[in-house]
Each structure stands twice: as structure tokens, then as C-alpha cells.
Amino acid sequence: MRRFVFTCMAVILISLASAAQNKTVKKTAGTPAKTPAAAAAKTSGGYNIPITLTPFKNTWVYLGCYFGKYKNLSDSAWLNEKSQGVFKGKEKLPRGIYFAVSPQKYLLFEFLMDKDQNFSIKADTTNLSNVTITGSADNQMFQDYTKFLAQKTPMLSALQKQLSEAKTAKDSGLLRTAMTRANKELQDYRETFSKTHPTSMLASFFYAMKRPEIPAIPMGKNGKADSLHPYRYVKDNWWQGVAFDDESLVRTPFFEPKLEEYFKYYVAPEPDSVISEVNYMLLVSRENREMFKYLLGKFTDKYINPEYMGQEKVFLFLFDKYYSKGDTAWLNSKQTKFIFDRAYSLMANQLGEPAADLVMADTSGKPVSLYGINAPYTFVTFWDPNCGHCKETVPRIDSIYRAKWKGLGVKLVGVNVDEGANEAWKKFVKENKLEGWAHMYQTKAARDEETKKGVANFRQLYDVYKTPTLYLLDAQKRIIGKMLSIEQFDDVLKAKIKSPTTAK
Secondary structure (H helix, E strand, C coil): CEECCCCCCCCHHHHHHHHHHCCCCCCCCCCCCCCHHHHHCCCCCCEEEEEEEECCCCEEEEEEEEECCEEEEEEEEEECCCCEEEEEECCCCCCEEEEEECCCCEEEEEEEECCCCECEEEEECCCHHHCEEECCHHHHHHHHHHHHHHHHHHHHHHHHHHHHHCCCHHHHHHHHHHHHHHHHHHHHHHHHHHHHCCCCHHHHHHHHHCCCCCCCCCECCCCCECCCHHHHHHHHHCCCCCCCCCHHHHHCCCHHHHHHHHHHHCCCCCHHHHHHHHHHHHHHCCCCHHHHHHHHHHHHHHHCCCCCCCCHHHHHHHHHHHHCCCCCCCCCHHHHHHHHHHHHHHHCCCCCCECCCCEEECCCCCEEEHHHCCCCEEEEEEECCCCHHHHHHHHHHHHHHHHHHHHHCEEEEEEECCHHHHHHHHHHHHHCCCCCEEEEECCHHHHHHHHHHCCCCHHHHCCCCCCCEEEEECCCCEEEEECCCHHHHHHHHHHHHHCHHHHC
């Protein structure tokens, strides 16, 4: 049995989408369950799922479902003295793979939430390989597949273990052949089933689970091997048979990994390439509210704080096309403000665009301006003297500056983001001999004046929501690097100096 763990989403959107789409779990101690006969009566709408789950008695059990890579609870049922209860609601649940959860929050077994949602479950937790579900053709097919897996999985696991312990190349070869044969049997089962039951839920799941087989490298017309053919083939066939308007895929544990794998290996990281893929998926899923909300939340979560420099452009595309047009009515006011504030902050510091000027005070209180610094490259560090990571990073920046960047004409700008820590700031600058820097901070009076006028402050203009925040600017103070490590900034400098026309 797997321990059911509640999880927190990294960003607000996926959690709100999940919560909005799942029925709130209500527990009222002592509430009697309806009799199986009464519970089995079909309803015109909603869901009605009687469950007998021995040996649990006089306790709550739960109905859970997947949401991408997360698990959520959808409902609860009180089991009576005979271990009988019922999951029931007035509105149908989103289709997908669901699971029964024990009173101790252990995931017990999986089943399908089909179209009708009127079926019964009988199971003994001492023998979960023999779960009985009646009244659902989809679940009968799913149970047959589960039993087939129960036969093949131990064999594959044993072969994998033997392969890891193999002593000779001959043994390894024999084991790999056996694993290939066993995997083919599994794949043949899925393909045969999909041809026999093409419109079933399980067939749609098999399509979503499938990965295209990598073809041999063919010879081109010029007589040379076309090494890119396997990549193009796999990319073109990755989503074959997968319907982006099928809401049930959202509630499976394998759709999101396939989505992640696709963007990691088969979509170029350049923002325009990502936007093209994201836009297509959102457009074809638009008619299905569940899938659309899931994908929009997933892509927002992925690109609001992206892995690669410049990919925040994808989030800004999502903001412009969907959020700013009011297509996300399910958000509450707090969530909407978060998205809008984040978008407005990122708009001001896009790659290739001029950085906002910084007019602040230096350590002696005299005014100093970012645009008053004349240099082929300017490196700006927003930091806090009480931030542990800053105390480590700032000296490292100074070290690479002295060793390499100073000779390239780079000028350093350090911005203290906490005017209340000026003494600690000055002490750190002095003790670490941060000479050659333009040190500055915004006075409280200047900050209050900005607030009074309602103009954007440096935190918004430079997206300073954590410290340290680093930027590399060219001679015209255009942003050419951000969200990078010190070593990656060094690589950007090398590339720019190697091709000087790109920095003009």
C-alpha cells in the first residue's frame, strides 16, 4: 500500500485549479451509511458508488484522484458495522483514475471514474489483488488489465534486478532479451486492446502512456545518414492518438510526465518555440474546461519562474492572451492580483530591452545613477546584507570581477534592498573590500515619494522578489543576461565579446 500524502503546489494556480475541481470532503462523525440497496439505486445525475471495504468498520474512508503528478481527496464515506458505505454526490465527478484511501490515508487500490458513475466496489484489504467492481464496463476492462499487470510486473522487476547484478556480458544480453520480450507482451496487450475497444477510457490512457519507438537512421538523398530523422519522427508522433480535449487525462499519473518529457526533449527552449507548442495545446483544449484549466495552470507554473533565461516570455504570452482578457474567471481576487503583479513586474525587464534607470544614494548619501555609469557592460546585483546567500554570492562576484571582468571593462553596481540595514551594508562592503563597485540604496524618503505618486519601484521594475537578483547590461544598458549563475553570466560575456556586434 502507498501512503497518501497531501501535497502543496509550487505556484498558486495548480492548487486553485485542483481545489476548484474537487468536491469538498465533509466528515460528520456517526453519520450512518445508506443500505446497499438504497445506495445502488441509479440517479439521473451525480455519482453513486456503494463500497464494501473489509475489515474497516465504523470509520471514514476516502475517495481520491490524481491531478497531474499530485493526489487529492474528492469525497469521504462512513463505513457501518458491515463495512458498507457509499460515495455519493449531486454532481458528476471529473472522469479519470481514482483510488480508495484507508482511514490512515493509505492508497489502497485504483479504479476508473467512468461516464455513468453508478457502480459498486467490494474489496478486502487483506487481498487487494481481488477487488470486485460491478456495474461498469470500463472498470471491468481496467480490472482485467490490472490483473495482467500483476502477473508481468514482478517478472520485469526480477529481470531488472538480475540485470543489475549480472556478472558477464552474455548474462546481460540474455536478460535484456528477456526484458524486451516481456515489455513487448505488455505493449501488445495495450495495442490489441486499443484496436478492440478504441473508444474506451482505457484505450485513451494507453495512447497517453505510449512513447513512439525510435526508428533506424535512414540514408538521405545525398547518400548521407539523416541523423535528425529519429528526433523528427518521435516528435511528430509523440501525441498520436492523444486527445487534448479529453478531461480524463488530467486525472491520471502518466499524462503530466509525458507532457514534461515532451517539452524537455522535443521542444527547443527558445521562448518562441515553446509559445508555439503551448498555444496549440491550449487552443485544442479550449472546449474542455477541465483540460484547459489544467494546462493553463501547468504552463503558468512552469514559466512564471522558468528554468531557462528568457522563458518568462512564455508566461507573458499566457498573461496577454488569457489572463488579461478575463478568461480565468475561476481565480479569486488574491490570485488574480498575484498573476497581474508578476506579469507587470516581468514586462519591465525583458531580454534585449533597456533596463530601468536607478537613481539612488551611495554610501555617503550622494546621488548616483545607473545610466551615469559609462561601461561596455554593467553587472547589477540587488542584495541584502542580512541575506546568507548574498553574503556568499557578493564576494564571489567581486572575485571574478577582479580576476577577469575588470579587464573587460565591466562595471559593478550593488544595490542594497534594505535601507534599514545600512550599517550592516556599509560594514560588509568595507570588511570585504568591495572596491570599484558603485554601491547604492534607495532612501526611505525616495521610496515614500514613489508610493505617493503611484509609480513602479525598483523591486517591480527589476523583479526583485528574492535576493540576490542579478542582471548583466550592455553599453546601452539593455538587458543581456538575468536569472543565471555567475559562471553562466561569464559565458554570456565571453559570447558577447566574441561576437561584439551582438552587444551594440
